[in-house]
Amino acid sequence: MSVTAAKGFTAAGIAAGIKENGNPDLALVVNNGPRLAAAGVFTSNRVKAAPVLWSEQVLKGGQLTAVVLNSGGANACTGPKGFQDTHATAEKTADSLNSAGLDDTGGHSPGWIAVCSTGLIGILLPMDKVRRGIDKAVAQLSPHGGEKAAIAIKTTDTVHKTSVVQGDGWTVGGMAKGAGMLAPGLATMLVVLTTDADVDSDSLDKALRAATKVTFDRVDSDGCMSTNDTVLLLASGASQITPEYAEFAEAVRAVCDDLGQQLIRDAEGAGKDIRIEVVNAASEDDAVEVGRSIARNNLLKCAIHGEDPNWGRVLSAIGTTSAAFEPDLLNVAINGVWVCKNGSVGEDRDQVDMRYREVHIVADLAAGTETATIWTNDLTAEYVHENSAYSS
Amino acid sequence: MSVTAAKGFTAAGIAAGIKENGNPDLALVVNNGPRLAAAGVFTSNRVKAAPVLWSEQVLKGGQLTAVVLNSGGANACTGPKGFQDTHATAEKTADSLNSAGLDDTGGHSPGWIAVCSTGLIGILLPMDKVRRGIDKAVAQLSPHGGEKAAIAIKTTDTVHKTSVVQGDGWTVGGMAKGAGMLAPGLATMLVVLTTDADVDSDSLDKALRAATKVTFDRVDSDGCMSTNDTVLLLASGASQITPEYAEFAEAVRAVCDDLGQQLIRDAEGAGKDIRIEVVNAASEDDAVEVGRSIARNNLLKCAIHGEDPNWGRVLSAIGTTSAAFEPDLLNVAINGVWVCKNGSVGEDRDQVDMRYREVHIVADLAAGTETATIWTNDLTAEYVHENSAYSS
Structure with missing residues (x-):
């Protein structure tokens, strides 16, 4: 059900011809209100794609009537022309929606339309195809269009990713794409979340930032940070219910967590999903720094x-951080076996069973009471192969 | 000629049986004076192997009569027993050298003997074999033993690495090992440099730090920092010549640079040597930060x-740094073709010829006049294979 699980939303996913192989490549999500509240979180990369620069500006108003997304081209590092193209995409979407007269939101304006792009960096989008694609998508908008929208934003994703959490009379749903360049703040991900809860944009923003901080920001598949990461949350208010903030925030977190796990499970070329749990840290920041350092150790x-339960490489990764710890108090468990105790050899490493896809590493810093969990993947020949051939 | 190119040094390299395959695994370098000055630079990893903790202490006196090195085991994360083993290794070396009575340095003391180890983390050394190996190495010490010493410190190195620079009547020579876990501050490298120049330990220290900062510290093959990195410089004074400091420092830099290049060329599984030249940075620190970020982008x-001259990935790596730059002023050249100009598409990427082993990336930050060069390697299926099977 994806982004159309919540009442008040329609969506579509179509093939606009941006991708040479003819696969779906353009998605549209429309908020039909009555509320049009929205919040967004974007890449912390200082080299930001044109659609990120655009959508960041648009979100300052706390309102979105629609999100238009394309795969097949990131529109990043494309200069002033790239930004003009993003602007033109929003304008065309507003015009096409207004011409169709599908809703009573009082009309669409480019300034209420977010744009997301994903694909290869440094290529201009074929704007004629994008414009025709927008008309086609508007014509196919449906309250059952969530799955098709999720499919149209795939790049190297092998599966489309959706998630839904039901509240008491309200719903949070969402879709995500992302398979490579997965790293913090955020991964190469486009995520659109929707809810029919009646929540204002400040509360959406607060809930979304709290959720991404402990979910998408802790997915670190390959340490590479994208230029296009965008996570949007739109509220239609169509349920006419305003949940307790904590309950709503937990639903947003749960959807983000589920989508984040789906990203890790579909990471390019990966054979293992690695859960790195840092415990007994002096601070949460320390725990995250240590978890990330372990996650990025090739x-x-x-x-x-x-x-191979090579705990020495865990210790050497911990040692590069500025976190509080004493080397001779560190403990490391791999899949439940404490292979390193007090910074030295612990239980028999031959006891570690690593046959399954999920691997669980616990790094005990023995320096406090804080904890954080970072997710990453193994490094495989398939990852190298996929990423050495992507743009050629 | 390696560490015995300079007068006043003898060396040996033998098979002590630490490596199960019977390859050489123990090296000894002895300074026969008349001067016994020495300096050292060590890993900045906070998880330090026992031999690093030992040698750091020993070097505080500014004097070394010998260095004993083993491959086949890093003696890292081995607790108090590991440190006792390092201490015992230095004691045995002093005893054996004193029993042999080969020189007139006034006798060897454990406190003047540095110990270096390399190999798998978390394994205690077979001390009986180490002790017998030390006796064997002392018996084979020779002013022509430099090559054998260089061979005995290899781990996954496919070739041994040596370098010599001649001054006016004096010499700087050296040997290095290192093929994986190559990263800054320093790489997984053991390096012993020798000179017969008559230089005091303060000048050695100054020259060595200046040299490693711009050579070994800028070799970043796989971003992984070792627990055992050690670079030592010993001066015998046997030439009875004290060169100008600048001339001496340049010779030390040249030997370090040559050995650093050899490490990159022999990096595990690598098919390309990548020279990342960051130019027009606001500061040298900015240039190094940007170079490292590019070097670590999987x-x-x-x-x-x-x-594939995928310059978008260069920009996305630059964007994760805190260096001074404006995204729309960045320029990137790959093998001489400016594929990115002003943060956007530049010259035709099809003009880039990448058939050769060396790849040259220039990142122009357009923010100042400083520059730095970082060396790294490509990521290959062979790297994955070598490092997924190393300890098993």
Whole structure:
């Protein structure tokens, strides 16, 4: 059900011809109100794609009537022309929606329309195809269009990703794409979440930032940060119910967590999903720094691929951080076996069973009470293959 | 000629049986004076191997009579027993050298003997074999033993690495090992440099730090920092010549640079050597930060492996740094073709010839006049294979 699980939303996903292989490549999500509240979180990369620059501006008003997304081209590093194209995409979407007269939101304006793009960096979009695609998508808008929208934003994703959490009379749903360049703040991901809860944009913003901080921001598949990451949350208010903030925020977190897990499970070329749980840290920041350092250690990621519980590589990764710890108090467990105790050899590493896809590493810093969990993948020949051939 | 190119040094390299395959695994370098000055630079990893903790202490005196090195085991994360083993290794080396009575340095003391180890983390050394190996190495010490010493410190190195620079009547020579876990501050490298120049330990220290900062510290093959990195410089004074400091420092830099290049060329599984030159940075620190970020971008390293001039991945790596730059002023050249100009599409990427092993990336930050060069390698299926099978 994706973005159309919540009442008040319609969506479509179509093939506009941006992708040379003819696969679906343009998605549209429309908020039919009555409320038009929205919030967004964007990449922290300082090299931002044109659609990110555009959507960041648009979101300052706290209102969106629609989101138009394309795969097949990131429109990043495309200069002033790229930004003009993004602007033109929003204008065309507003015009096409207004011409269709499908809703009573009082008319669409480009300034209420977010644009998201994903694909190869440094290529201008074929705007004629984008314009015709927008007309086609508007014509196919449907309250059952969520799945098709989720399919149209795939790039190297092998599956489309959707999630829904039901509240008491209200719903949060969403779709995501992302398979490579998965890293914090955020991954190469486009995510659109919708809700029919009657929530204002400040509360949406607060709930969304709290959720992404502990979900998408802690998915670190390959340490590479994208230029296009966007996570949007739109509220239609169509349920006419305003949930308790904590209950609503938890639903948003749960949908983000589920989508984040789906991103990790579909990461390019990965054979293992690695859950790195840092415990007994002096601060949450320390726990995240240590988790990320472990997640980005290529040698460890290779070892996990080889089903080798090489805890020395965990310690060498911890040692590069500025977190509070004493080397001779560190403990490391891999799949439940404490292979490193007090910074030295612990239980028999031959007891570690690594045959399954999920691998669980616990790094005990013995320096406090804080914890954080970071997700990553192993490093495989398939990852190298996929990413050495992507743009050629 | 390696560490015995300079007068006043003897060396040996033998098979002590630490490696199960019977390859050479123990090296000894002895300074026969008359001067016994020394300096050292060590890993900045906070998880330090026992031999690093030992040698850091020993070097505080500014004097070394010998360095004993083993491959086949890093003696890292081995707790108090590991440190006792390092201490015992230095004691045994002093005893054996004193028993042999080969020199007139006034006798060897454990406190003047540095110990270096390399190999798998978390394994105690077979000390009986180490002790017997030390006796064997002392018996084979020779002013022509430099090559054998260089061979005995290899781990996954496919070739041994040596370098010599001649001054006016004096010499700087050295040997290095290192093929994986190559990263800054330093790489997984053991390096012993020797000179017969008559230089005091303060000048050695100054020259060595200046040299490693712009050579070994800028070799970043896989972003992984080791627990055992050690670079030592010993001066015998046997030439009885004290060169100008600048001339001496340049010779030390040249030897470090040559050995650093050899490390990159022999990096595990690598098919390309990538020279990342950051120019027009606001500061040298900015240039190094940007160079390192590019060097550690797995997606770019995969693209280079696929001979794909994917400059978008260079920009996305620059964008994650805190360096001074404006995204729309960035320029990137790959093998001489300015594929990115003003943050957008530049010259035709099809003009880029990437058939050769060396790849040259220039990142122009357009923010100042400083520059730095970082060396890295591509990411290959062979790297994954070597490092998924290393300890098993």
